[in-house]
Amino acid sequence: MKIQIINKSHHDLPAYATLASAGMDLRANLAEPVVLKPLQRCLIPTGLYMALPIGYEAQVRPRSGLAIKKGITVLNSPGTIDADYRGEICVILVNLSSEEFVIEDGERIAQMVIARHEQVEWETVDTLGDTERGAGGFGHTGKD
Numbered sequence: 001m002k003i004q005i006i007n008k009s010h011h012d013l014p015a016y017a018t019l020a021s022a023g024m025d026l027r028a029n030l031a032e033p034v035v036l037k038p039l040q041r042c043l044i045p046t047g048l049y050m051a052l053p054i055g056y057e058a059q060v061r062p063r064s065g066l067a068i069k070k071g072i073t074v075l076n077s078p079g080t081i082d083a084d085y086r087g088e089i090c091v092i093l094v095n096l097s098s099e100e101f102v103i104e105d106g107e108r109i110a111q112m113v114i115a116r117h118e119q120v121e122w123e124t125v126d127t128l129g130d131t132e133r134g135a136g137g138f139g140h141t142g143k144d
Contacts, residue, residue: 001053003114008088009047011106023061023111026091030105041075041094044109052083052114059113060091066109071097074110081112 007013014024028034029047036042052058060079066072075092091110095101103109 001056001114003053004051006049007047008049011047014048014112023113025063025108026060026089026110026112028091028103028105028107028109030103033105034103036072036093036095036101036103038095038098038100041092042103044091044093044103046089046091048089049086050081050089051086052081054083055116055118056083057081057115057117058089059115060089061111061113063108063111070101071095071099072101072109078113 005013009027009029011027011029014026016024026046026048028044030044034042034044050058058081060074060077060081062073062077072093072095075094079092081089089112093103093109
């Protein structure tokens with residue numbers, strides 16, 4: 001699939017690291033480093049703008065290495081970029097660690113997955129069909 005993209009950053013376009021990769025790394029596009037203090041959140045620009053086809057979204061997700069090693073994650077994970085959005089792709093990062101984290105220009109800060117989606121048409125009914133699970137949730141299926 002081809003997707004139109006404008007790259008106003010000074011970094012390469014996101015790319016798949018391996019043949020089987022689902023996500024592409026997004027890089028910070030910064031004039032100077034950003035210090036993210038413990039429990040602080042900030043919006044980090046990427047310098048990328050794109051036009052997704054209708055029926056697709058881009059999901060912005062945390063990078064597992066940053067999450068486990070540094071406590072840095074994407075706050076609204078997964079963030080959704082809709083097909084009709086034409087603004088700059090930015091990433092909301094939060095520091096869940098007890099130490100400051102410095103975000104450098106070009107640092108891989110998140111990953112982006114392009115995914116197909118459907119829009120629904122609601123059908124209002126009075127009852128729903130029964131299932132084995134029923135209304136059980138929040139860990140219900142893991143109980144004996």
